Amino acid sequence: MSTLVIASQKNWIEGSALEQLNKTAQLPGMRKAIGMPDLHPGKDAPIGAVFAGDLVYPHLVGNDIGCGMALWQTDLRNAKIKLDKWVKRLTGLEGPWDGDVSEYMRVHNVDATEFDSSLGTIGGGNHFAELQRLHKIADPHRFAAMGLDAKALFLLVHSGSRGFGESILHANAAQFGNRGHDPASPEGIAYLRSHDHATRWAKANRHLIATRFMAALGARGNCVLDVCHNCVQQGRLDGQPCWLHRKGAAPSDVGPVVIPGSRGSLSYLVTATGDQEVNLATLAHGAGRKWRRGECRGRLEKRFSQDDLIQTELGSRVICEDKDLLFEEAPPVYKNVDIVVNDLVEAGVVSVVATFAPLITYKKRKDEEL
DSSP: OEEEEOOOTTSOOOHHHHHHHHHHTTSTTEEEEEEEEEEEOOSSSOEEEEEEESSBOHHHHOSSTTOEEEEEEEEEEGGGOOHHHHHHHOOOTTSOOOSOHHHHHHHTTOOOOTTGGGTTOOOSTTOEEEEEEEEEESOHHHHHHTTOOTTEEEEEEEEOOHHHHHHHHHHHHHHHTTOOBOTTSHHHHHHHHHHHHHHHHHHHHHHHHHHHHHHHTTOOEEEEEEEEOEEEEEEEETTEEEEEEEESEEESSSSOEEEEOOTTSOEEEEEEOSOOTTTTTEEEOSSOBSSOHHHHHHHHTTTOOHHHHTBOTTSOEEEEOOHHHHHHTOGGGBOOHHHHHHHHHHTTSEEEEEEEEEEEEEEEOTTOOO
16 A cells, blocks of 8 residues: 655645654555645544545545535626625525425435435535635636636535535444455445435435525525535556545546635635546545634634634635634634645646635524534
């Protein structure tokens, strides 16, 4: 087995994340582990990495199976931005959707679960729905080929399978711990079936979040891309089949990918370049955390008030009425996304199509989360 970290000297990778990467590379059946520029420590394995092996390891996917980023182009126009009005209208996204959930699931080819009351909700942690404006076009040809409109506003949704994916991981861990499964064994087949169900549920969830967000603003839109960054799927390594586990890492072989920074920085729309072998067809999924959640409030509370954190240096607004979460997700707790993306560019695995700036980042209203 071998390990690789795609990061420049300008980047900062925590030592414990490297230890986790090397430890994971020693698992039975593991053949290669690659850390992305946003690599940072996780619970049982690092986040921001791809692992190639012959067995399926559920804990390397994690509890938020199917989590990903979806980008929507809306019919809202950059020339008619109404931040104050829109912030007031964006409310209630934590509560149950009042539509026909059963019919919605049927249309999206997703079987019913006991977690369907959470469908269309963002969740906590680093999840968000963010209205964005175009900042700069780096590749006009690619931008036009994607059918994008420079005068439109865009919506980026980051969410996953909510409690559903967590229940799958916990049930597997209770019976097998962190043991890997032969994908052809009964336990391997059962996990992969549940995994695929959760990834479909997560995609449907992002779609409904976007629909609810746009409806609150009287808008409509079309989905430009939807890319999962917590999943396991078949791939190839050195010409041989393998199983690629991506934990906080986006596949580069499904089309363009959005790499967001913090709520106070730009998001990058990128496309893969080169043969993608060096990075196992995988890219960073974001900026990556610098600080653990438990230490954020103590480090920031003397420097920033709540009012300071609900507006950013870019002039955007943040809807987050959970004080702990407001500090845990503040811009200073994240790495510099410009460095993260530049590391991928210098490695020859991506080129930048465009950048987007935040306008409104929706995290959580008070006492509404399911």
